[in-house]
Amino acid sequence: MRSRSLWFAVLGMVGFLFAGFAQTPKDVLIIGMSHEPIIDFEPARVYEFEGGFVLEQVYDQLVNFVGGKEAFEKIVPGLAESWELSEDGLTWIFHIRKGVKFHSGNPVTADAVVFSLRRSLTLAYPPVWIIQQFIPSPEMVQKIDDYTVAITMNQQVGEMLMAAVLGYQGICSIVDPAVVQAHATPDDPYATKWLAEHDAGSGPFMLKEWIRRDRIVLEAFPDYWRGKPALRQVIIKDIPDPASQKLALERGDIDVAWNLLPEMIADLKAKGQMKIIETPSWSFHYLAMNVGYEPLSNVKVRQAIRWAIDYDAITKGILGGAAVKCHTFVPIGMFGHLDLYYYQDLEKARELMREAGYENGFSVELLTRTDPPFPDIAAQIKEDLKKINIDVKVTIMTYSELLKIYRAQQHQMVLVRWGVDYADPSAQAIPFAHCETTGPEAKVKQLAWRNKYVSGVTAWVEQATGELDVRKREIMYKAIQAIVLEEGPYAILYSPLTQIAARKVVQGLEIPPMWYYTELFSVSKTG
């Protein structure tokens, strides 16, 4: 009798544990995403993509970008409903939208804009360089009246560049001064500790809950100036493992899976039960050649290497189609992109090696990162360059080890990744093509400098940054790209696709080339 009761108890317990599970509610969007890179949500500090994605929903900027692949082609008014440039071309005047409220209910005014931008410039966290390069001092942001702000730049800055910089998430987010001041302390006058975990924004969603490496809960802000969001709540759940994300999506426990691997996307495409959203990202995987290393100092050798690589084997073979070919540093879809492509031509490559006097080849070391797909791509490059007698020794190391060597100009070749910082070609031309000297006195110590490539187009890069004539500016960037493509130290291989899988009930989810600008305001669910 006693043992029978025990069995019933055990069976009851098992039944209890194995009872069914609820599905995601219709007005709640559940996103599976890895939270590993997230540090916190202090707008002046956020620099990582995942943090930027959250801030995109919580804060507004003066100008905005909306939509999918074409998001950055059109500047949309944000908290500023209009703007104009002063006659000397140095000061942008912004007219702030009236009647906009912060989540606290306080109004958005010129004071809030001035406070927020000065706050970011004063706190000077890592991403500050994006605005500081044009607005070096907090005093350059001035209030004219309650709804007008003047921002003076240190050089002429056209509308596109202005929008790319002032539309940047995080550092250019407008925060509620009253809320910030309410949480300020003597040793933290800008309430950075409080803002790291809370919000003071005016965006379509409010940050309701954040549990590190677990969940982020956003709740719709009913008084949002563009209208109430279609979703009541968004839950961004930390699911670090792509395989677990896929299982959760297919079981219907999450609505969107953000970090699936290309083969998982291919599987879902084949099954046809999910919606796959793909956008070429504004980032590159590229091979850099140190011009300070003798054989690579010869421009013909660098050209030979570019003609020897089998780009299709990389994009279609190794990456299974999860990338698009892109060889110029202004990415596809960005203003000023030069549509030129390389393909493997071994005869041409061998001829260039002969002309360079390296018919019998040479040895070179290629450094790359440990994480996929870098080792596989390095192996492909080794195989390709062997065909023109270049013996590549591949060394795989952690990113922190690699960067130390790369920054010290001590590599021969590296295979790494580069992402666009803000939506303007100057964000690319400056690192890739600005280098007047290889010494420590160089003004910009980024990619051209690291590869000891004294660029003949440095002056053009500076000129193009401040050019106000759009057509002229476009021609200048195309010319810079053509020259760097021909003689520069890079073999840009491809842009990876951002691939997101969602349940078919999810509507209105569009992914821009910089995915962290994805807006959830217009997203809804049909079931």
Added chain:
Amino acid sequence: MIAYLVRRLAWMVFVLMGVMTLVFFVSRVIPADPIAAMLGGQAPPELVEKLKAKWDLDKPVIQQYIIYLYRLSQGDLGISIASGRPVMADLLHYFPATFELATAGTILSIFFGILLGVISAVKRGSFIDHVARVSALLGVSMPVFWSGLLMLLLFYYTLGWLPGGGQLPYYMSPPPRITGLVTIDSLISGQFSVFVVALKHLVLPSLVLSFFGTAAISRITRSSMLDVLREEYVTTARSKGLSEGKVVMRHALKNALLPVITVIGITYGRLLEGSVITETVFSWPGLGRYATNAFLALDFPAVVGSSMFIALLYAVINLIVDISYAYLNPKIRYH
């Protein structure tokens, strides 16, 4: 006994200092730049230098060590480069989830391990013994990333009996954080339904975690039981007419447990340091992922802090194991 404890505690401090010193210097001789890696390839060099100064990384290593020692004496483990928060706050945030999972995993390991070990020993050479030994072998050799995904595929994806990952359903808010253990916090705050759901979420990851421990415990239980079952006092017990169950459970098992306790201690220690793979597959916000990420990013303060914390856990478990010997075998005395 008290003198013994004091000596062990002093030894523990010595071990922790040793671990700290070793990890501190080893991590700093690696030719890498964690600040550059954290900021990414784009960051201007001036910014990298500025942040290096913030973490004292611009100073000679010996000076960095002295600064660290001084801060440690104030109970400060430093600020994590990756999270920007005190390492102690991070450890206390992530450890409860690992503690909950490791404890559940160890309980399952003990239950299944001893059960299988005893049955194997008593039915030595039988079919059930072979099955138990093969299971033990599988438990030790199956990689967790595989067994974890297999369990998810079967019990979550295909059968739908158990939840997939996380400590609670994705749409459910956790109970107010008191201990950090979701099961306990839900009970304290009177949310019984949350407790049940949290328990369901514990089943799969703790089962996967228990495989290795079950295998180790069952093997040692079996061999220890076989030794004990040959002892004369077991024969005496049988000859007195006691039932086989009483002989095995009361006379043999208790005496066979001594080596098993050591294995249990090692198993628990291993699980408490966090399993990065189990935590990743099951989206568990634990210490394993935190420590592994710290090591990969060479987040110096977090690397040293995590290492000391894990060393402390091992030291405490070893102490508990040693003390428990005395209760199992009164002949053991501490000097």
